[in-house]
Amino acid sequence: xxxxxxxxxxxxxVIFGGTGDLARRKILPGLYRRFVAGQMPEDARxxxxxxxxxxxxxxxxxxxxxxxxxxxxxxxxxxxxxxxLSRLHYVAIDATGESGWKALAALMRENVVRAFYxxxxxxxxxxxxxxxxxHGVANSESRIVIEKPFGRDLxxxxxxxxxxxxxxxxxxxxxxxxxxxxxxxxxxxxxxxGNVLFEPLWNSQYVDHIQITVAETVGVGGRxxxxxxSGAMRDMVQNHLMQLLCLIAMEPPARFEPDEVxxxxxxxxxxxxxxxxxxxxxxxxxxxxxxxxxxADVDDDDSITESFIAMKLHVSNWRWAGTPFYVRTGxxxxxxxxxxxxxxxxxPHSIFGAAAGRHRNILTIRLQPNEGMTLGVTIKEPGPGGxxxxxxxxxxxxxxxxxxxxxxxxxxxxxxxxxVMRGNQTLFMRGDEVEAAWAWTDxxxxxxxxxxxxxVPYEPGSSGPEESAMLLHRENRRWREIRE
Numbered sequence: 001x002x003x004x005x006x007x008x009x010x011x012x013x014v015i016f017g018g019t020g021d022l023a024r025r026k027i028l029p030g031l032y033r034r035f036v037a038g039q040m041p042e043d044a045r046x047x048x049x050x051x052x053x054x055x056x057x058x059x060x061x062x063x064x065x066x067x068x069x070x071x072x073x074x075x076x077x078x079x080x081x082x083x084x085l086s087r088l089h090y091v092a093i094d095a096t097g098e099s100g101w102k103a104l105a106a107l108m109r110e111n112v113v114r115a116f117y118x119x120x121x122x123x124x125x126x127x128x129x130x131x132x133x134x135h136g137v138a139n140s141e142s143r144i145v146i147e148k149p150f151g152r153d154l155x156x157x158x159x160x161x162x163x164x165x166x167x168x169x170x171x172x173x174x175x176x177x178x179x180x181x182x183x184x185x186x187x188x189x190x191x192x193x194g195n196v197l198f199e200p201l202w203n204s205q206y207v208d209h210i211q212i213t214v215a216e217t218v219g220v221g222g223r224x225x226x227x228x229x230s231g232a233m234r235d236m237v238q239n240h241l242m243q244l245l246c247l248i249a250m251e252p253p254a255r256f257e258p259d260e261v262x263x264x265x266x267x268x269x270x271x272x273x274x275x276x277x278x279x280x281x282x283x284x285x286x287x288x289x290x291x292x293x294x295x296a297d298v299d300d301d302d303s304i305t306e307s308f309i310a311m312k313l314h315v316s317n318w319r320w321a322g323t324p325f326y327v328r329t330g331x332x333x334x335x336x337x338x339x340x341x342x343x344x345x346x347x348p349h350s351i352f353g354a355a356a357g358r359h360r361n362i363l364t365i366r367l368q369p370n371e372g373m374t375l376g377v378t379i380k381e382p383g384p385g386g387x388x389x390x391x392x393x394x395x396x397x398x399x400x401x402x403x404x405x406x407x408x409x410x411x412x413x414x415x416x417x418x419x420v421m422r423g424n425q426t427l428f429m430r431g432d433e434v435e436a437a438w439a440w441t442d443x444x445x446x447x448x449x450x451x452x453x454x455x456v457p458y459e460p461g462s463s464g465p466e467e468s469a470m471l472l473h474r475e476n477r478r479w480r481e482i483r484e
Contacts, residue, residue, distance in 0.1 A: 018048025
């Protein structure tokens with residue numbers, strides 16, 4: 001398969017937190033894969049920056065170990081790895097002090113893209129932005145990449161935006177959400193807007209409801225301290241699930257350009273109705289066998305933070321009036337599964353009679369595992385004996401459809417980091433989009449905190465609390481199964 005790749009200009013990428021888990025697990029392995037794919041310019045450089053006092057060679061040795069661990073020794077070429085590691089440099093730096101900034105400024109080159117990845121705690125974003133500006137490390141063409149959380153409520157999100165805006169223009173800020181880098185998420189836009197088959201049906205006249213599920217088998221693990229202050233709503237719904245909902249519900253932009261796409265996403269967020277108390281189910285995983293409870297994982301027997309949430313949402317516009325969106329996400333569920341299911345309405349009249357049963361077309365977009373799409377269609381069951389109907393899938397998994405080329409599909413982080421170098425903000429969140437999401441989220445959280453609502457317990461390895469099923473059962477609908 002031959003694809004057209006937009007070239008990347010020479011760059012200096014500084015990774016603050018360059019010795020941290022995200023850099024070692026995702027960012028640098030992703031950059032290595034793009035290097036092997038020939039997408040990294042010959043004179044591109046990557047500069048790790050952290051508090052540890054390391055020489056360049058020590059840093060390269062550490063990243064070599066990370067590549068072996070997270071890519072696999074069998075997939076690495078010694079020659080290519082040596083060439084990639086030669087592009088790495090390191091600067092010991094104090095994010096909250098003055099140490100190291102002159103050395104970093106001296107290392108930066110003129111006439112190349114300067115990008116700065118803030119792979120650090122959110123509390124350091126402002127400090128880094130200020131020092132990049134004060135020491136002349138960044139210029140008017142520089143780009144900064146920041147990870148979620150983009151605040152923990154509307155007030156803190158606004159403060160973060162003001163802090164960043166004091167030193168960088170909005171066109172220089174890349175708020176990264178790795179879900180938007182997934183191949184299937186981007187294919188969702190291609191399916192919607194590149195095929196005459198779907199877009200005429202993509203509205204309340206033909207769609208009965210839409211389900212968005214992001215299920216995880218793991219507990220909060222070593223993130224207990226962070227997670228107990230956030231919960232599933234702040235950690236997943238306000239950002240990841242919100243972005244998926246926007247791409248599903250948005251109007252077609254006039255062009256596939258960054259601000260035009262993000263303008264349409266913003267309209268969806270602003271059209272979200274407040275959520276009624278009866279349309280929210282919060283859960284918290286209990287203990288089972290050797291699996292510890294949420295309370296044990298966060299070391300707080302009185303915690304009422306949710307590890308699961310399910311909600312029924314409504315988008316108040318002409319396209320989606322009357323069509324509910326059901327979203328759910330949680331820890332310690334039956335399987336690791338992320339999918340979007342567009343459930344179309346029944347045919348207006350069945351010529352086959354009641355005996356043929358009820359059949360619906362469902363378009364399923366699988367984000368993980370086994371990325372791909374499935375369209376369920378109704379056909380006659382083969383064989384004699386009358387007209388018996390059966391549902392069968394038209395299945396397209398990337399592994400099957402693309403064959404050997406499926407292994408070449410970039411992972412989310414490597415795609416998004418290279419988009420930063422190209423200056424393409426399409427798949428990144430804009431400041432007003434973040435604030436609009438928090439403006440919708442805050443009243444929901446404030447409501448259950450004011451009432452001191454406790455989440456309901458659910459069994460690890462299940463699909464979540466039984467109460468979440470009632471969100472759909474009361475309207476004669478059912479969640480799609482979370483499959484092992």
